[in-house]
Amino acid sequence: MKPIGVIHSPFTQKDQTPIQASRSPAVGQVEVYPEFAEGLQDLEELSHIILLYVFHCSSGYHLRGRPFLDGHLRGLFATRYPCRPNPLGLSVVRLLERRGNILEIQGVDVLDGTPLLDIKPYVPDFDVRSEVRTGWYARRSQAGN
Amino acid sequence: MKPIGVIHSPFTQKDQTPIQASRSPAVGQVEVYPEFAEGLQDLEELSHIILLYVFHCSSGYHLRGRPFLDGHLRGLFATRYPCRPNPLGLSVVRLLERRGNILEIQGVDVLDGTPLLDIKPYVPDFDVRSEVRTGWYARRSQAGN
Numbered sequence: 664m665k666p667i668g669v670i671h672s673p674f675t676q677k678d679q680t681p682i683q684a685s686r687s688p689a690v691g692q693v694e695v696y697p698e699f700a701e702g703l704q705d706l707e708e709l710s711h712i713i714l715l716y717v718f719h720c721s722s723g724y725h726l727r728g729r730p731f732l733d734g735h736l737r738g739l740f741a742t743r744y745p746c747r748p749n750p751l752g753l754s755v756v757r758l759l760e761r762r763g764n765i766l767e768i769q770g771v772d773v774l775d776g777t778p779l780l781d782i783k784p785y786v787p788d789f790d791v792r793s794e795v796r797t798g799w800y801a802r803r804s805q806a807g808n
Numbered sequence: 809m810k811p812i813g814v815i816h817s818p819f820t821q822k823d824q825t826p827i828q829a830s831r832s833p834a835v836g837q838v839e840v841y842p843e844f845a846e847g848l849q850d851l852e853e854l855s856h857i858i859l860l861y862v863f864h865c866s867s868g869y870h871l872r873g874r875p876f877l878d879g880h881l882r883g884l885f886a887t888r889y890p891c892r893p894n895p896l897g898l899s900v901v902r903l904l905e906r907r908g909n910i911l912e913i914q915g916v917d918v919l920d921g922t923p924l925l926d927i928k929p930y931v932p933d934f935d936v937r938s939e940v941r942t943g944w945y946a947r948r949s950q951a952g953n
Contacts, residue, residue: 664809664894664896665893665894667893667894683933683934684934685933685934685935685937695885699871699885699893701871701872701883702871702872702883702884702885702893703883703885703886704872704882704883704886705882705883705886705943705944706883706885706886706943708886708941708942708943708944709886709941709942709943710937710939710940710941710942711937711940711941712885713898715860715894715896715898726844726846726847727846727847727849737849737850738846738847738848738849738850738851739847740840740844740847740848740851740857740926740927740928740929741848741849741850741851741853741854741929742929743928743929743931743934747926748810748812748844748847748926749809749810749812749860749925749926751809751860751896751925751926753858753860753898753928755934755935755937757937780894780896781885781892781893781894781896782885783885783888783898784885784886784887784888784942784943784945785937785940785942786888786940786942786945787936787937787940787942788828788830788942788945789828789829789830789888789900790830790900790935790936791932791935791936792830792855792856792900792902792930792932794855795855795856795930795931795932796853796854796855796856797853797854797855797929797930797931797932797933798850798851798853798854798929799850799853800929800931800933
């Protein structure tokens, strides 16, 4: 795995970084390295893209932990906690504009300088499911926390 | 990056593997290696999970290519084509059952033996967007192809 670019964001401190892209109004830039720019063709027609990146400031992991949004010990893979055996992050962001190899995005929830591994189109036919149960997350939401 | 498990599927040939998880009724198993099993706690409450894995049978890439679902040359990052600079795959699958470190899943669209890198909960609050434009994919769908 080798970065194809870097994500520029307004966030330089972990504790000031939004917890999820869907909760963030922040604007940032994806800088795709010039040698990969040709692969961005057609992207400008999409309103949303999926970013796969490295949680580069996370180190080590525990298989059970307390998510930011919950106070209970949960299995790591039932959470989006950034410290993972493979520190891979995933965010769906709005694509505002493409200028050559620079993507202006909204909904940034990563630290400035995050190494980018892949970009995929966000396609509801592929990525959206209905009748979803979300376990602890739903109970937490219902409790109004 | 080091696999945390392996995905068992009915598919041993690329050309017989479904193109997307959302189009696949196939059942398979995620075998999470025992040393990571503790991290699966609470997963059984979820109806859907996100699998991140390696396209282990892809080799090399072209920055422009013709997607399976389209006949035109497209920028690689505007497609879900498996041959990518970092061969990372992403599928949302239904979790039918957890038996210890084995997850019975439905919606399998990967080759048997696919190395698993991460599991994340699928949470509509995080992962679903509305008012989405999908560019070439939408035009293709409207054309009834």
